[in-house]
Amino acid sequence: MKIYFAASIRGGRNDASLYQALIDDLKTRHTVLTEHIGNPNLTADGQIQLTDQAIRDRDIDWLKAADMVVAETTNPSLGVGYELAYAEKIKTPVLILHRDQVNHLSAMINGTGYFDKIFSYQTVADALAILQRELP
Numbered sequence: 252m253k254i255y256f257a258a259s260i261r262g263g264r265n266d267a268s269l270y271q272a273l274i275d276d277l278k279t280r281h282t283v284l285t286e287h288i289g290n291p292n293l294t295a296d297g298q299i300q301l302t303d304q305a306i307r308d309r310d311i312d313w314l315k316a317a318d319m320v321v322a323e324t325t326n327p328s329l330g331v332g333y334e335l336a337y338a339e340k341i342k343t344p345v346l347i348l349h350r351d352q353v354n355h356l357s358a359m360i361n362g363t364g365y366f367d368k369i370f371s372y373q374t375v376a377d378a379l380a381i382l383q384r385e386l387p
């Protein structure tokens with residue numbers, strides 16, 4: 252499957268190594284369109300070599316091409332919220348991973364019936380087990 256992995260960039264990069272671990276696992280079985288999100292050298296400035304319009308248009312093209320969106324939502328991100336709403340509009344299936352012990356997922360996501368695969372997890376190993384079970 253082609254997977255659009257969504258996670259925080261300008262919202263903050265504290266979980267960048269976690270994103271990398273999730274992407275590395277998905278890549279063993281699927282194609283990840285947004286590999287850059289796990290890049291440890293990508294800071295909260297974002298992809299400054301591109302214009303914001305180029306980032307947005309490229310990502311929407313990838314979102315339209317994706318079979319599935321996988322989002323790690325613990326670190327709040329406006330961009331991820333936008334991508335999730337877009338996925339809902341174009342009816343792309345979504346899987347959400349969130350660490351409830353860190354914060355509560357936005358009601359605007361948790362309260363949307365379309366998002367019916369929301370998994371709370373604690374450790375990286377838990378998250379990897381969810382991905383391996385749900386996206387074999």
Ligand SMILES: O=c1[nH]c(=O)n([C@H]2C[C@H](O)[C@@H](COP(=O)(O)O)O2)cc1CO
Binds near residue numbers: 256257263
């Ligand atoms: O440089 C970027 N590259 C990029 O692909 N994005 C996309 C992919 C991420 O899933 C999402 C992150 O949004 P934000 O930067 O608001 O946290 O937006 C966002 C930025 C910067 O906003």
